[in-house]
Amino acid sequence: MLMNASFLKRFFDQGVPYEVFVASGEREGHRPQWDERYSRLELDAPQRALVASFTREMNILCLTGTWCGDCALQGAAMQRIAEANPAKINLRFIPRSEDHAELIVKNQINAGYRVPVTWFMAEDFEPISRLGDRTLSRYRSMARKALPEVETAALPPPPADPIREVLRETLDEFERVHLLLRTSTRLRQKHGD
Amino acid sequence: MNAQYLKSKFDAGLEYEAYLATDTQKAQPWRSVYEQVSLTPAQRRLIESFKREMPVIVSTGIWCGDCAQQCPLIQRMAEANPTRIRVRYLDRDVHADLAEQIKICGGLRVPTVIFMAEDFEPVSILGDRTLTRYRAVAARQLGPSCPLPGAPVPQDELDATLQDWLNEIERVQLLLRLSGRLREKHGD
Numbered sequence: 001m002l003m004n005a006s007f008l009k010r011f012f013d014q015g016v017p018y019e020v021f022v023a024s025g026e027r028e029g030h031r032p033q034w035d036e037r038y039s040r041l042e043l044d045a046p047q048r049a050l051v052a053s054f055t056r057e058m059n060i061l062c063l064t065g066t067w068c069g070d071c072a073l074q075g076a077a078m079q080r081i082a083e084a085n086p087a088k089i090n091l092r093f094i095p096r097s098e099d100h101a102e103l104i105v106k107n108q109i110n111a112g113y114r115v116p117v118t119w120f121m122a123e124d125f126e127p128i129s130r131l132g133d134r135t136l137s138r139y140r141s142m143a144r145k146a147l148p149e150v151e152t153a154a155l156p157p158p159p160a161d162p163i164r165e166v167l168r169e170t171l172d173e174f175e176r177v178h179l180l181l182r183t184s185t186r187l188r189q190k191h192g193d
Numbered sequence: 194m195n196a197q198y199l200k201s202k203f204d205a206g207l208e209y210e211a212y213l214a215t216d217t218q219k220a221q222p223w224r225s226v227y228e229q230v231s232l233t234p235a236q237r238r239l240i241e242s243f244k245r246e247m248p249v250i251v252s253t254g255i256w257c258g259d260c261a262q263q264c265p266l267i268q269r270m271a272e273a274n275p276t277r278i279r280v281r282y283l284d285r286d287v288h289a290d291l292a293e294q295i296k297i298c299g300g301l302r303v304p305t306v307i308f309m310a311e312d313f314e315p316v317s318i319l320g321d322r323t324l325t326r327y328r329a330v331a332a333r334q335l336g337p338s339c340p341l342p343g344a345p346v347p348q349d350e351l352d353a354t355l356q357d358w359l360n361e362i363e364r365v366q367l368l369l370r371l372s373g374r375l376r377e378k379h380g381d
Contacts, residue, residue, distance in 0.1 A: 001194055001307070001318045002295055110372050111196075111314040126299040130318060136360050139367035146371060154239040172324050179327035183334050184298050 002119075002127040003106065009125040011103050012061045015092025018079040024095070025066025033069060037076035041167050043084055051084035051174070055193075056181035057123040058174075060091045063103060063132075064116040070134050071116045077167040078118070081174050089174075109133055120177040122187065128177050135169040137162060194294055196313040202291050203248050203313065206281025209268045212255070215284070219255045227265035230351050232273055236359060240273040244381070245369035246311035247362075249280040252292055252320075253304045259322060260304045262346055266355040267306065270362060278362070297321055308365040310375065316365050323357030325350060 016024075022034045043051065062078060064071040075093065082091040094100055096115050107117055109132055117132035134142070137159055144152050159165035181187055213220035232240070251267065253260045264282070271278040285292045285303050292301045297320055305320030322330065329350050369375055 001315055002297070004296075005299075108314070110310050110316050110368060111312075111374060112372075122298050124299075127296070128298055132317075134364075134368070136364040136367070139364055139371065142371055143367050151242060151244065151370075154235070154242045156235075176322075176324040176327055179324075179331045180298060180322070183327070183331055184300075186299055 001107070001130055005121070005125040005127065007103075008059075008061065008119055008121055008127060011094055011100060012059055012092055012121070012125065014100070015061050015094040018075070018082075018091065018093060021064070021075075021093035021095070022066065028066065030066035030072075033072040034066070034076055037072045037163065038079065040163050041077050041080045043080055043167075043171075047081075047167075047171060048084050050171070051081055051089075054085050054088045054174075054178045054182075056178060056187060057088050057090070058128075058177060058181060059121040059123070059125055060089065060118060061121070062091070062093050062116050062118045063096055063100070063107070064093055065096050068115050070138060073138075073163065073166050074116050074118070074135070074170060077170040078174075080167065081171055107132075120173070122181055122184075128180055129173065131173055135166050137165040137169060194315060196309070196315070199248075199250065199307065199309055199315060200313040202283060202288060203250055203281050203309075205288065206250060206283045209264075209271075209280065209282065212253075212282035212284075216255045222258070222261035223255070223265055226262055226346065226351065227268065229346070229348065230266055230269055230355055232269060232355075236270075236356075237273050239359075239363065240270055240278070243274050243277040243366045243370075245366055245375065246277050246279070247316075247365055247369060248309045248311070248313060249278060250291075250307040250309070251280060251282050251304050252285050252288065252295060252307075253282050254285050257303050259326070262351070263304055263322070263326065263354060263358065266351070266358055267362075269355070270359060277366075295320070306361075308361070310369055310372070316368060317361065319358075319361050323354050325353040325357050 022031055025031055064075055078091055082089040096104055104113055114133035119130050120128040140155050213223055253264055271280045285301055295305050302321035308317040309315055
């Protein structure tokens with residue numbers, strides 16, 4: 001589930017930056033959903049300040065598809081976060097294609113080839129966490145639509161802005177990973193801080 | 194790490210009380226935290242509404258402070274719906290084969306929690322601390338004050354950490370409840 005550093009680095013090196021990935025879906029007409037999400041996910045001032053304060057480098061690889069709506073939402077959110085501290089956050093995207101079968105097959109979720117799946121890694125590609133496929137707020141939203149009311153009565157009310165809620169959830173994981181790296185004894189010894 | 198392997202590890206794990214019985218002295222902080230936390234009525238209602246079985250493996254160490262401060266929270270939630278949330282505790286050093294496969298930041302960190310579907314297909318992994326715990330730990334380690342080891346955990350920190358873990362448990366439960374594969378199997 002978390003893989004090892006050399007395995008993850010091999011696939012990270014095959015990944016591409018956001019703009020290249022989004023452009024790869026233009027011919028099939030997939031680009032507008034990514035652009036629309038991106039336009040609504042600008043970080044607010046406290047979020048920008050938080051990300052700008054990150055001092056550890058982190059590598060992030062997102063297995064995704066240009067056709068996938070949840071990928072556009074999470075992918076655009078991650079790109080917005082990465083842009084707030086490009087010196088520390090290295091974000092790459094890799095398509096769910098046969099070329100990357102080894103990565104895909106080893107990372108099934110609930111026996112399915114789901115996307116997006118995102119790996120957060122330390123500066124030396126040691127794995128930290130794996131996130132996927134949807135965030136909690138997205139699952140709550142789906143449940144409200146797909147399940148009988150009796151099953152969803154215990155869910156909290158929907159967020160005011162479901163799109164920005166995914167940004168908040170995604171940023172929480174970035175912050176958690178950063179704090180794990182910042183307080184890591186191994187990395188504190190290495191950096192003398 | 195496939196379903197067959199995870200099932201074998203789950204079967205080899207211990208239930209909460211059996212795990213604490215492996216070292217009654219070191220289990221004391223676990224018991225203190227357990228007594229310190231409870232679910233709110235809303236949290237209890239949510240967990241009681243769960244329909245899908247979700248086995249959970251916790252790679253842990255009875256000596257570990259982070260485990261003592263987080264595993265009792267997971268246990269409280271499991272007890273609110275024991276037929277759906279089944280947790281097994283595996284000592285990190287006894288089950289080194291598992292621990293080696295779930296290293297975080299190059300270390301054998303605990304607790305690390307693996308959430309699975311009813312047939313042990315892997316769904317999610319989370320460790321070693323939630324965001325609330327990390328914020329608190331970072332404030333202690335990187336901030337101006339440094340409390341004594343074993344100092345009591347503030348109640349609001351414990352409550353927020355419980356909510357962090359519940360969020361992931363709820364997310365996994367909804368993933369399973371909405372899974373086409375499992376809806377077809379259960380006809381729901």
